[in-house]
Amino acid sequence: MRFAIRSVLLLLLLACATAQAQLSIEITGGGANQIPVGVLRFVGEEALPQSISDIVEADLQRSGRFRMLFAGNVTPLPSEVPQVDFGTWKSRNADALVIGSIVRLADGRFEARFRLLDVPKQTQIGGVAFTLTAQQVRTTAHRIADIVYEKLTGDRGVFSTRIAYVVKQGSRFELQIADADGAGPQTALASREPIMSPAWSPDGTRLAYVSFENKKPVVYVHSLVSGQRQVVANFKGSNSAPAWSGDGKQLAVVLSKDGGSQIYLIGADGSNPRRITNSGAIDTEPFFAPDGQSIYFTSDRGGSPQIYRMSQSGGEAARVTFDGSYNVSPRVSGDGKTLIYISRDGGRFQLKALDLASKQGQALTDGQHDESPSFAPNGKMILYATQTNNRGSLAAVSSDGRVKQRLSVQAADVREPAWGPFFNN
């Protein structure tokens, strides 16, 4: 119940958000074995301020896992299964079809009903009715796309998740949060000093980050529910690289208070800092592995920056990357199978993936300036920072490297992306 109240409150706040410069998305490449799908216009959707079927279609398209079939010429539009002309869709090799309807309710809200149909079998494989306000069209469309995606691919959809990133415009820095498609950006923090390294708490209600407002790096935790923020690490020297433990109770941070950059665990409220690395070298960029046992981090203890793994309680570290002289920014997929990181090759900084079982590595991009990678919570896409025309921009690539998206904001430098978690409700 608490969660339900919070959800509603948050949605209301979201609905009241003002529009700002939005990330625009450009997609290149396509996945293998794309599923052919038609998304029909929902009967009666003209009553909504924007087309709900367009947003569902754009979501599915962006994932790279579907081949969208043109469905703009269907008349009359079906809203129920018996009205569907399966023969035509079969002849167009459609595997699935999305149909729906919008009805205005007496209280001014709307009901959106959609059905997902298996075309070869001529059966319904999913259907949900939502009650929504005119401000909830995007949210509802993302929910529908998530359901379609999961039914057809077997993987959970991430269209309802959110991303955080930092925008630099002139001398102003803003920590922003937007929908996974870049829509509805909102500013959580504005400052004239840099902001970096945002990290989502596992429940998606808080962001940890580093802010330079005190002329040095200090780690904060910022509640997205209350807007309140708290200093978590402000020791003598530098405080940076926050990472959340799986239970959201602790952070790993990098402190220089005892000399050199070393990794510490600290309560999410700033309590009880304890050191877990003990090297005379640089140890930084901690990341909690999803197994709940280990931490991946970057260290130059072997003479060049490489990725290591150690127990969350500290102790011996095992080197994980061996190729090249600069491998940094480790992140592990939710299933624990894939390590992604940034590798310097000549003068290029590229996003790479390493299968942790087979030790097979793969470059995912042909980038020059890739940095700050972060997995979508379903592990199927990776969001990262890159440069376009000498300006910071965001990009995403599928975990097999086939589908690429570029996200940009006009006239601003965008960096430090972090993909937020699933919401369980």
Next chain:
Amino acid sequence: MKKLLAVAAVLALLAGCASTPKEESKAAVEDRSPTTAVPSQPGVTTVVPVAPTGDQLPNALKDPNNILSKRSLYYDYDKYDVKDEYKPLLQAHARFLAQNPKFKMLIQGNCDERGSREYNIALGQKRADGVKKMLLLMGAQESQLESVSLGEEKPRCTEATEACYGENRRSDMLYGGEY
């Protein structure tokens, strides 16, 4: 009290325009409200930094003919050792700090823009720590010094050229009141 206010606010909003799932009994569709909890901050937190007030500093620190007015050390790519050419500069500042125990210094290490932002924080820290260590050996007190890193976040020069990168691989020494 704060809690009560928060609860009251939530209830007021709920009464205002909250969406609740409608009972729907028609076959073959589940009924849901579209409430994937999408958290959204209630407003923008704006940070207003305090401006430096460095006017009461002694002239020696500002006089361009005095070595103490020089505050920057530069580095080679991926390097953090203090070059020999900067030892007289550090000696002068260490002597000043030893003679003026009330003065404090913030040493900020900086990097060029290449590579990981967080790794560059650590690299800049190593640069600043190196300066601090030398100042301590030369007579400054631990309590007078703080070494921090700005990584690649505050570039003095923003072009992607070698000259610019060299300008940004730098440690700066700032006295209390100057930052």
